[in-house]
Every structure is written in structure tokens, then in C-alpha cells.
Amino acid sequence: MAKRYSALSLLRHALLPSSPWPRAWRSPAPKSSYDVVIIGGGGHGLATAYYLAANHGIKNVAVIERGYIGSGNVGRNTTIVRSNYMIGGNTKFFEFSLQLWEGLSHTLNFNVMLSQRGQIGLAHNPSQMDVLARKGNIMRLHGIDAELLDRGQVMKLLPYLDYSDAARFPVVGGIIQQRAGTVRHDAVAWGYARAASDLGVDIIENCEMTGFTMEQGKVTGIETTKGPIRAGKTAIAVAGHSSHVAAKAGLRLPVESHLLQAFVSEPIKPLIHHVVSFGAELFYISQSDKGGLVFGGHIDGFNNYTQRGQLPKIQTVAECAVSLIPAVSRLRLLRHWAGIMDMTPDGAPFICGTPIPNLYLDGGWCYQGFKAIPASGWTFAHTVAKGEAHELNRCFSLDRFEKGGELDDHGAGNWNYKQ
């Protein structure tokens, strides 16, 4: 059992540097069999393991991670959390997730550094303002905070934007969700790993799932680089690799894997106090606690597993940054990297069973999987434990395209990479 962190334990370790911090989670060898095996030790896999143990008392669980905890997208995104979604099941699901974020540091006894600095979406013409007003009204009808901002209010909050007559995209107004913000991403992975491990979950790093064992069409376990493991139920939570893993069970998914890049500038004094998104393009920016500007844009535009970005995207994202905030043209870019994401036809995820008995899927997260981690873990654990959907993930089924249940919040799905 890991020691609980407290102000006193911090002080003790500060004053007695000779006593090292203990490992945060156990590192066991895999057992031959578990009630549930989760493939993928990212945010979703770890959160699912934690809620299986904490909410459903299912503690004979293993999380199999091919690299190390935090090596996937959970540690390489732009850390934005918000619940300003507008349609169908998305609205309530992402709000539930934000509510879980608000209590997560306490739940996990691990500071995930939720920073509710507010997210501002900008409008550049009157019709965009109308769309934002409609979105805000829908959010408020669901009890979610949203405030419309006119041009003057945006100028006060974001004085560094280009308001000149030469601005390529004039700023007409915006919308703010005050409760939105950012989270320290590694802490999410570490916090869930530590809390799940404390409840008895085995976290097995450096162990790749290489195949399924199947009997009479049912999944009975997995093959791994550390040997075979039997499982009552097997859950896939491998982010950008869902198709590749599901194919090993003969399953084709409505998914293509695409690259998304993120960028960090050299650190500067506090300038950007919110998360800001540019309504003229898919571009968003915030400032990290260390001072670097963190930003990103669209996916690279073609399916890919190379986890390495492409130069043309650096140029377009930089153009967005400069046209919105001219001052950043003087900054140097320190780092950029890419993560692989499942892109689905409607831009919404899957948290569901599959046509194959005992096999469950959490994937298809597109641009939005980080903010979803707590609610996804919660509802996926429910689905795996009970063999049926929770009311909040019923809409995220694999068969929704057959049934006319597409959940297309942007009205374009992710198909825009093909347009």
C-alpha cells in the first residue's frame, strides 16, 4: 500500500532528503489469469482499472502496457479539459467528466493540478456569434457554465490578440467556459496507476499484447511478450492503435489512425491566462506553468502510425499563431511532437462491447480523449463489469452508423481531413 501523500509527508521528505520517495505503484509479474485484462496503460486503461476496483469491487485486474505508463497520448497532448459540447450524448458525458476532474486530486490523493483558467472560443463574424450563442444556450440548459463575450469583453481578457484593421480575421466576440482549463497530464496517468495499484490492480509495464486467445469465437485471454494471460473479460484501450489490436481478433473498426502534432515555445513571462481557441481555424493555445506556449492545430491529414510530425503542419499552425497573436512571431519553437489518434467518421468515440463475446472496446477518441479520461474510465468500467452500457455511454456504440446514431458535434465529423 503506497503511503498517502499529505502536507506532512511533503515536509518530511523535504527536510530528510536521504529518505527517497517510495515507488508509486507495484511492479508485479503477470499472473496466469485475471477477471479482467485491460490492454493499454494510458489514461483510459488506467482509469478503467481504477473504477473497476473502486466502483465495482473487481480487483483481480491487470493493465498491460507495452511501453511505460504515460508514454502514450496521455503524456503528449495539450491537456485541455472542458465540457462545451453541444449535441446528444456528448453534452452530458463531457460535463460528467469535468465534474470528476474537479474532484480527482482528492479522489486519487494525487495532485493532478487542474487549472480552471477558463477556455475562450473566438468568433470572427456575426454568424459564428450566433452559433456560439446557440451552443451557450444548450450548455446552460444542461446546467453547464457558459458566458457570451462581446468584442470589448474579449479585448479586456485577451489584450494581445490582433484587433487592428489589418487583422486577417477580425474578432467579433467569443464564449467562455470558466470551469474549463488544463491538467498536468503525467499526473493523471501516475495518479490513476497509483490508486489502482493500491486497490490490487496489477500494472504490467514493458509487456506488449501480441494476440488474442480465442475458444469457440469467444476471447479467453491474450498473448503477450511476457507469456499468455487468461482473462474472463478483455478490454481494449490502446488509443491510436485500436484497429491494429482489434484486427487480431478479426474485427474491422470505423477508424483510421492519424497523427496530431503539438508545439511548445520557449518560456516567457505570463501572457496568456486562458485556453484560447481560434474560430477561423482549428488552432488552440495556452501557457504552461513553466511559461512555454503550448499549441496545436489539425491532424496531419493522412493515416499514419509513425508518431513523427510533418513540416507543412508546423507552418500552418505557426501561421495561425501569428495571425491571431502577432507578438509570438518573435518566439522560438522549442519542441514539437506527434501522437497517433483513432479518427472516427463522426468524431465521437466508442465505449462499448463488441460483436465478439468477452471483448470490450474503448477507443476512437479523435481530438477529445484527454478530457474524457475520468468519465470514460467510469462508464467503461461499468460496461465491462455489468456487460451493458451506462446511460452516459449508450450513444458511443460500435453500431451507431448502422442505426443512424451519428454524433457529429462539428457537423463535419473528422471527414474534413478528406475535404
Add this chain to the structure above:
Amino acid sequence: MLRITCPWCGERDYSEFRYGSDASKARPAHGTGDLKAWHDHVFLFDNPKGPHREYWQHVLGCRQWLVLERDTATNTPGAARSAREAAAKGGAGR
């Protein structure tokens, strides 16, 4: 940087092109009433980690559609040929 050799224009940066999805899928015949066949055609992908045959359009060049062989695990491009010719040989992109 991914470079694609357009059969008409020669080798160019990929940014001159637009990706157009998996070319190994054959579209169901017109009039096919089987919704499952259409669902599978429109929504399901093999999305392999490895060799992939796909459509690209040379939007900033000759605007022709091509079929490109590319390895999605390494991004190494293979040969690109005319999508029209590939289609004439039977099936979409075959």
C-alpha cells in the same frame, strides 16, 4: 517529408496533394440494396500498420487522382499510378 511521384508532374511534397482514403475497398454496385454492404464500405477500414493502397489527388498540380502504395508504419511511399487506369483494370484502385 513525404514525397509523392505524380505520374504526370513528377516528384512533389505531399502537401501539394490531398489524401482521399483507402483505395483497396471496392464500392458496392449501384442499386445494391444491402445496407450492411454499404455500411461496411463507407465506415469500416482495415487501417493497417504496414502497406496501404490509397487515393490521393494532386490538388495543387494537375488535379488528377492517383493510387499510391505507402507503408503506414514507416511512411515510405511506393509507386503512384493513375487512379483512372487502376479502376479500368477492375475494381476501385485494383
